[in-house]
Amino acid sequence: MIRPDGFRGAAFGTLRDGDARVDASGRSRLAARLGIPGDWAFLTQVHGDVVHHVTTPGLQGDGDAMFTTTSIPIAVATADCVPVILEGPGVVAVVHAGWRGAVAGVVGATLDAIRDAGLRVDRAAIGPAISPDCYEVGDEVADQLPAFVAKTRWGTQSIDLPAAVSDQLGDLPVWRSSTCTYTDERFASYRQNRTDLRQVAVAWLPS
Numbered sequence: 001m002i003r004p005d006g007f008r009g010a011a012f013g014t015l016r017d018g019d020a021r022v023d024a025s026g027r028s029r030l031a032a033r034l035g036i037p038g039d040w041a042f043l044t045q046v047h048g049d050v051v052h053h054v055t056t057p058g059l060q061g062d063g064d065a066m067f068t069t070t071s072i073p074i075a076v077a078t079a080d081c082v083p084v085i086l087e088g089p090g091v092v093a094v095v096h097a098g099w100r101g102a103v104a105g106v107v108g109a110t111l112d113a114i115r116d117a118g119l120r121v122d123r124a125a126i127g128p129a130i131s132p133d134c135y136e137v138g139d140e141v142a143d144q145l146p147a148f149v150a151k152t153r154w155g156t157q158s159i160d161l162p163a164a165v166s167d168q169l170g171d172l173p174v175w176r177s178s179t180c181t182y183t184d185e186r187f188a189s190y191r192q193n194r195t196d197l198r199q200v201a202v203a204w205l206p207s
Contacts, residue, residue: 064097099164
């Protein structure tokens with residue numbers, strides 16, 4: 001588990017921490033370690049830009065981002081996509097951003113939804129995700145994120161997905177993990193082995 005510096009209620013899990021969406025016992029253990037409630041809110045993630053305002057735990061429906069002003073922990077799951085946690089006075093948010101979500105502007109949509117609710121975001125954390133050194137893509141992806149085209153370590157075309165996501169955060173202070181999920185065996189990587197496993201990013205408002 002990774003706890004970003006300067007955040008009151010944010011954690012990026014590893015494979016060892018389990019997928020709290022589907023593993024109730026793992027969720028209970030992780031919640032106990034973090035000192036937070038065991039009933040969390042989740043999404044059916046669809047690689048889009050739908051944002052949910054969460055007031056109850058449990059499955060919130062289709063979407064890739066949510067925020068809450070309650071004590072309910074909120075979580076997204078990733079296995080190469082970029083997990084983002086946003087924090088501000090009386091509000092936290094989590095975002096799942098793959099390349100489709102980045103193109104759709106899911107991070108900006110989340111910031112807009114929070115501001116529309118009369119709230120503000122003070123800081124952001126970007127968790128472990130696939131690095132441009134390993135994220136080979138075709139023109140159909142690169143053409144949609146031309147400012148973030150890079151090269152893999154084996155010389156093929158890639159995109160810097162964490163940088164594309166970070167760009168949508170504007171002037172916010174950003175804590176960013178340097179861990180690549182493709183190369184670090186502590187994390188699930190769909191690109192590495194088509195795994196069904198996921199790690200979670202969870203945010204909460206401390207009581």
